[in-house]
Amino acid sequence: MSVVTLTIDGELVSGRRGETLLQVIREHGLALPTLCHLEGLSERGGCRLCIVEVEGSPRPMPACSTAAREGMVVRTATDRLIRYRRMIVELLFAERNHYCAVCVSAGNCELQTVAATLGVDHVRYEYLSPRLTMDLSHERFGIDHNRCILCTRCVRVCDEVEGVHTWDVSCRGVRSRVIADLNHPWGRSETCTSCGKCVQVCPTGALFTKGAAVGEMVKDAGMLTRVIEGRDKKGWQE
Amino acid sequence: MGRRGRIRFATVWLGGCSGCHMSFLDLDERLVELAGLADMVYGPFMDAKEFPRKVDVTLVEGAVTNRANLAMALMLRERSRIVVSLGDCAVTGNVTSLRNQLPVADVLATFLSCGEGSVPAMDYNAVPELLPRALPLHQVIAVDGFLPGCPPDPERIWTAIGCLLRGEPVHLESDMLTFG
């Protein structure tokens, strides 16, 4: 296995060729916030929270979808990056209706935690307050578009792990919505297997188990790793 | 500064549920300590009718949701050295701003058309008119510190008050910063 050597925050570190910057950074115990990234799913590079500065590149780059290369000089926590990350989180809060106080995932939400960790104590942007809906038509689960941050973990897990691709994203930009099948109520989806993987990987309270009250939705963080390991090791074959 | 150089301390309740003030009262016996350290000059548990001048620290609960809130916000800003948003409604708009998804006329319609006795419109000489949107305090006036939570628990409030009594900016560690 070939090794690459690079500098991260002034420290000389090594990683395996083919690894992303995010993998190398986390292997060396450095914290880097992410929302759309999830171990076991393809990278989307959508949330932009894991941006880092790479010498020679004028723009910050998402660590999750940048390959670690020999001789790279990377910084993960410059003033500019911290400023941008806060800005990104604030924009997420401003775009939809994230009322942490009355959310099923309050206290167990990745967005809520990332915001506090980054020191976001208020949002400087105007809230858009779009009028969005909740869909409880599924027998076991619900989706509240108010709390969706379009990380597409649900879309990817459904496609890549469950192999069904019930979920996808319709429209573009601020009008984007996660939809089931060809925009049917979730309960009328012909493809959904009701496996619940999308619910467990959702970082916020957008996807939840029906009947969950405020603060009651605790996601199973280890679910995806268990499923993938089980599949790879053929752990479920007789 | 107030008597014997003590801090002049005020709390204000705008568009919210008073839960933040209840959490403030949940300081329990520390209220006695606070009364020994600061002059309480204005708040919902007091009889001062006019927001006083030369206030050192003002904690504000609630979003700015009507014209009276707006007038109060402007006045307290002018008369306070330090203004701190107390709790999620002041910080983010929170539940008070859930109405922002609807046109204000639709929100008011549930009241105007109530039961048997509906009225065509409110009399804005008697009650303040709703603003088109309920706004976080810092979108209306400059705010010097933020104390998120619904409500912020007494430990958060006490930590923030500690900073303010020492003349420092409000600083909370990340475990005390979560919304909700």
Place this chain on the structure above:
Amino acid sequence: MSRTITIDPVTRIEGHATITIRLDDAGSVADARLHVTEFRGFEAFCVGRSIWEMPGITARICGICPISHSIASARAGDAILGVDIPPAAEQLRRIANLASLIQSHALSFFHLCAADLLLGMDHDPSRRSLWGLLESRPDVARRGIRLRQIGQQIVSNLAGERVHPSWAVPGGVREPLDAERRRKVVELLPEGIAIIRSAFELLDEIYGRHGAEVGTYGDFPSLFAGLVGEDGGLEHYDGMLRFTDSSGAVVEEVPPDHYDLAIGERSEPWSYMKFPFYRNHAGRDGGGMFRVGPLARLNLCERAGTPEADRELQTFRQLRGTGGVVTGSFHYHHARLIEILHALERIGELLDDPAILDRHVRSEAGVNRRHGVGFCEAPRGTLFHDYEVDDDGLILRLNLLIATGQNNLAMNRTILEVARSHIKGGKVSEGILNRIEHGIRAYDPCLSCATHVYGRMPFQVLLLAPDGTVVDEIAS
């Protein structure tokens, strides 16, 4: 020349309101109105939310009685699920509701009203508060703070948090009680009872100081409404919705989930608080006025059902006004103390039952009914949450009948009465205005609860000429 006096804002109440008093040409009081000045619109923006979130959302109607809202909301959810909740869950809800009543009543009596009651209506306004009380009567103030703390600690031992716990849910409650937390609650009760006993000793002083005025604080015949137990006992969670008149006779009893058969609502353009009325008396004098809350509950029950509270109830009933029951709104304060005592005793009884530790506290079900009404006695009176949902449990329509709102007609009548007895020849003073405000404080209105609250403008009492010009101004 007629003129209008404005009290803006009414202070030391929970929420924001103004009072206007219209004087006629002779300087006598022609009319008085309580204007609730804020509106938050829960009945509009909760449409589309799920019944499972409603206890959490509606708790934010009010930070003072979030427990009562979450319980009424969860009960509307119970009805929609069509389940009987486990017995332990029901008893735990009862305890939390009573604990919430303790802290709320303690807040009203000690934090908000004791300054008037013990320091006097004409006391220096800048010291007429809990903070002033801490200086001049520190023993009373500290006991009040402790009593409220005891109520809050009982709540947090059951529900996890003091304000806005997410605990009562459709189908029951989220957490059973364990032996350790039961022990903690039980240990709080004797101190609470000792404090409330000492508060009863303050009543002599209070009646002595205000004796001449007691009759002017809204002493009039009216209906009283509230829950009553099957045995006619004081009840805060279930039973029937009873209406009695000021002779003590039962006028009507309806199942609480059919409250709308008995109670109608209307709006006025000058206040954001609705005016509920008793339908059958809508055409009579008073327009269907009824009173709710501690005074009403003690008037319409046959007994408190706990030993010490029953003894105090006997003393209370000596205060009878014109009819067979206690009609003076000043006595709300006294009634609050009796209810605190009852709550402490009752919580002890409920905790004595070993079944309270049952681990089964939640019934699971889907949506089985499209309509559900939840109710309970909130500290200020009977509270109703009325939801209509779609097949998935999303709210299509909701009506919240808030305790304080039901006292709206009576509060307006009370300030008119206080104003008439104190304002003569157009002369007003700060002390008189404070008495009028106290007429409101006696009801302990929770205007944030009325879902429609506030306004805080600089204080001015303006005496206005009919053309709107200011003829006189009083500042505090």
